[in-house]
């Protein structure tokens with residue numbers, strides 16, 4: 001198949017491109033390098049089935065090739081990062097999604113939109129099922145992200161109802177692995193970077209808030225299964241094993257063999273107190289479940305951080 005991956009030079013997107021190329025597809029990767037980097041796709045650039053286009057999905061564009069599938073991953077995803085660029089983030093998930101759904105109609109392609117567990121906000125149901133409508137602050141500092149993802153979902157459903165667009169929605173829960181940017185600001189990047197630099201691990205709030213962490217290869221297999229299924233979604237994709245942030249800090253410290261202290265910092269505004277996916281739908285309907293345990297995934301991620309070419313001083317790229 002000919003597949004467009006938008007946001008394909010990012011953390012998840014580049015792993016997705018790797019698997020699609022390995023599976024023998026022709027891949028066009030579009031990215032504006034807002035948070036992605038050419039290092040993530042450099043090894044693919046010479047491959048005969050891979051093409052890169054540097055472009056902002058919010059701006060208009062044309063693709064001459066035929067397309068069978070389009071993955072939309074183009075959005076900043078780290079809270080620190082998207083709060084620095086709220087307009088850009090909101091537009092990537094709204095105008096960007098509109099541009100891609102129109103392209104999918106023109107090409108008769110299937111569009112898969114990567115929404116987020118943040119669509120559930122501060123959840124009043126736990127774990128979160130897809131049927132839960134969420135509890136989101138529409139004008140809070142996270143709304144550029146969570147509300148734009150919710151709007152992206154709504155827009156796709158509108159196109160589907162009115163024009164029979166072939167769309168799919170997944171809600172991704174916290175994912176980690178090699179190619180996370182060290183300076184990205186998300187909790188696993190921060191803790192590993194801090195351990196390796198012998199700096200204190202910064203736990204926000206009491207550290208009793210929970211998250212459930214999915215290894216990137218598991219997520220990518222879920223994305224591909226969803227894309228090739230008959231389901232529209234939304235479907236949760238994540239690892240249901242739930243940890244407090246303090247447990248995570250202690251685990252990373254131990255695995256990285258670090259003497260760093262743990263320090264407590266102010267909890268950011270609107271930081272959800274708990275998060276755990278109910279993945280019974282993905283299990284039953286897609287035959288998907290995560291395979292990689294947190295410890296195993298963290299070991300691989302720590303090794304990758306150690307091997308970064310910029311490891312000295314951890315300059316971000």
Ligand code: NAD
Nearest residue numbers: 007009010011012032033034035036056057073074174175
């Ligand atoms: P990432 O920041 O590594 O990847 C996003 C990619 O999109 C980057 O390469 C970036 O340069 C590109 N991009 C951003 N805006 C763009 C634009 N306007 N035009 C073209 N390219 C643009 O983040 P990620 O963790 O790989 O996330 C990928 C997708 O999955 C995002 O849409 C994110 O919201 C969603 N998601 C991720 C997680 C997670 O834990 N990783 C959780 C929930 C949802």
Ligand code: UDP
Nearest residue numbers: 079185186187188190202203204209245271
């Ligand atoms: N967090 C933390 N220390 C950090 C970074 C994040 O304690 O250095 C916390 C953050 O407050 C949140 C959780 O870890 O409760 C996950 O944060 P992240 O930014 O990775 O993603 P989120 O799930 O909030 O989108």
